[in-house]
Each structure stands twice: as structure tokens, then as C-alpha cells.
Amino acid sequence: MTESGSSVLRGIKALVAAIAGWFCIALPAGADTLNEVLSRGELIVGTGSANAPWHFKNEDDELVGFDIEIARILANGLFGDPDKVRFVTQAADARIPNLVTGKVDIVCQFMTVTAGRAQQVNFTRPYYREGVGLIVLEGAELGDYAALQAAGDEVRVGVLQNVYAEKTVHKALPEAKVDQYDSPNLVSQALNARRVDAAVMDASTIRYLAAQNPDRYAYAGKAWGPQSYSCAVRRGDADWLHYVDTALREAMLGVDFDAYADAFEKWFGIRPDEPEIGFPQEYK
């Protein structure tokens, strides 16, 4: 639901990516981004600048968000300084082209892992599992998933227009009436104006909106449709990929857990559980 941009633009970018990809394959192997970054003294990260809570400009015009914090965790691991990172602003459909043409060392921009994309770039370990959820107005009569379900075909749900919109909504609320809107902004306007009882949005957006405006929005307690968000690096750069994987894993499960958990709590309003001490839980 976070993909945007016209299909023409996507087509052009895909073409550029294809040409660039061809050149990259034609180039001799043996890229060593890890050493390049270390000798440069600065990590160059491709990300966006207009999608809260992932990567956006705050009121002081600084780039903030969960993707930004992930990039800072990586920079801190490299240089012991979370500020030694330069962000290159890019549109969502420039993620792969900018990576394969060497504009950036890594992309951290709410990038959904798909098998198709994995043939163009190397995905790192996922750092978030996105899905869609139901958002309602705080104090609304149909205030949680059980109530919405019980209301059957009386429920009207707003959703961002897309091919799978009806199907997506009906997975959670099989009988609901579905209203599709052109932009995320219009979806929230419909909810505010009570033209819909609930809206389907990215779970992260709901968590963020509810954390920012606790007296206005509430999370209805249902999320579905999993997709993994990972950073991406160029293909065939094993040391670099391994560094990023290690840094991300230890941020979620090891020594940097606090930095990850702080960022998670800051942007999504909840704190992940601390990893169990003892046998490493990821092998269970």
C-alpha cells in the first residue's frame, strides 16, 4: 500500500534499472562496499523524505523516522557515531536504480521483500514486518475488531484505491462495504468525517497516528497481510551484506537492542519484548 508513482514513471525507471543492471553485471566482480564506506568515513543511505513514520521531515526540517534510525544504527556500528551518515533523498521507484548505479551504499526505505526484487538486489535481514490494519476513531461505537465483525454488512470501510482493495478488506471483514479513495489523505478525511466506520491502512501508519493523536485515533486490534521490510544492497557484495545483516540482527536480538527498541517505541508507540536470555530464541 506504500507503493506510489505513475506507471509511466515506473516503466522508465525500470528501463533505466535494466540498463544499469546490465552494466553492473558487465563490470568486473569484487565490489567491496564495506571497505569503501570505512575509508570514506561516511555511510551513504538512499531513503525517502515524505512518508511518516518511516522517513520524513519533522517540523525543524530534519529527516527523521524508523528507516532513518535503522540507518543510524548501521552508521554507529561502523564509526561509533550515528551521525556519520549522508541521506540521499529518492522516490520509492528510484530505490533499485540508485542502488545498482552506485548512487548509494544501501537503501533503507520501507522496501518490501519480494522474490522478484531479490533477483535485482540483495536483501538484508528484515527489520520490520508490515501489514494492514483497521483504524477507528477513538471512542467510536464500533471501536474494535469484534464490534466491526459483529456489525456485518452495516460496516463501511475506507481504503486506498488499489487492485486488491476489496479483497484485502474482505479478508478481515467479509461483509463490509468498501469505499476506495485516491490518496491516504482522503482515507483519513473520510474517517474523520465519519463517512466510514473504519479504515484500512498500513499497520505502521495506524500505530504512528494513534501514538501521535491518542485522543483521536485508535488501533482496532487486527492486522493481516504480512510483508517484510528490509534494507537492500548491491548484488555480489558479500562482506557488506554480512556486515549489515549482523548489525541488524544484533540490534533486534543482541547488544544494540536498546537502540532498536527505543526507535520502535518512538515511532510505533509500543516497545518490543526484550530477547530472552539463554538459548538464542531465533533457533527455537
Add this chain to the structure above:
Amino acid sequence: MSEFLHQLTLSQGALLSGVQVTIYISFLSIIIGTAIGLVIGLVLTYAPFLARLPFRIYVDAIRGTPVLVLILAAYYVPAVLGVSLDALSSGILALTGFCAAHMGEIFRGAFQSVEKGQTEAARAIGLTFPQTVRYVLLPQVIRSVLPTWVNTGAELVKGSTLLSAIGVGELVLRTQEIIGRNFMTMEFYLVAGLIFLLINLAIESFGKYLERRLTYA
């Protein structure tokens, strides 16, 4: 409304920096593009066929390509060839190339509209070609080029909005960033639209001023 004014106050720094980048890019592209365009126009009008050919190909290729494609090409093609330009330089390169091709064609038209007898007369009284350009052709050409030049300038300002696609922080991208924070889509796109209108009205009235000056000169 008061929420909008509050957000507008918070965003004025971002909007202002967007306007600055938009004007900076447009200004540079117009100035450099016009200078190159003048040379192209002269070559297309007066040079022999073989010298003219590469310029003709350049002008036709650029004019036949959408600006967005030029911008993406200026950003990605040098990178593939091993020269990595940042987004801002790529944007200026693309718009300058675009402007040069259009101005070249505009200058060609203007030079050709000057009667052949005048260049012949200039040669007869012993003026060199640069002197002919300077004293005979340019004073007339500038006057006939002005309205289309102003038009091209306004087109460039509008074309610069496409640079948001490669992440240049011009007015449109800055506006999208503001909307990404406060979700006031209609309000802030309207603000951006008004600012673009103001910039282009200013260019237009500057053009009218120049036209008046040069007509009476």
C-alpha cells in the same frame, strides 16, 4: 484555517528553501542554455552542412525527448559510465541541455528571418562575421526572440518540478515533504501552485519590461 496557518508558519523555512532551489536551477539553466543556444542557432543558420549535422541531431534528439527522460538520463547514464553526478548537478545538466536545444531552434528562426541582403551588405562594407553578428544581426534578433525566450523561461521553471523525481529538494519535493508530515494535501499543493504562478508572472513582467526597453532603444 488556524491549523493551516500554524502549519504554514512551521513550513515557511522549507518552502523558502524550495523556492530558492527552484529559482537557482531555473536561472542557471536559462542563462547557460541561452548562451549555448545562441551558438547552436548561429551554427544551424550559417555553418556548412557537415558542421551543422551534429548540432541538428542534438537539437532534434533533445526536443523529441520528454524532459523527465532527459532528467533521468542525466542522473543515471553518467553514473553507469563511472562519473557520479549528484541530483542537483544532474538536474541542472538536463535542464540546460533542454533549454539549449530549444533556444538553438528559436535563434535559428530569428537569424533566418533577417534578410539575406543585410549580411551581404555587412560583408560588402568590410565587417567580419563576428562584427556582423554583433552590430547587424543581434540587435534585431534579440527583439524577435524575447517573447519566446520568456516563454521558454517559464517552461523551465515548470520543468524544474520534475527534478523532484530524482530527489532534488525543489519546491514540489519540499511541498510533498510538508504534506508527508501534516497530511494537508490540498492546502499545500495550492500554496505551491500559487508560488509557481507568482514566479512565472514575475518572469513574464520582466520580459514585458525588456521588450519595452528594447523597442524604444
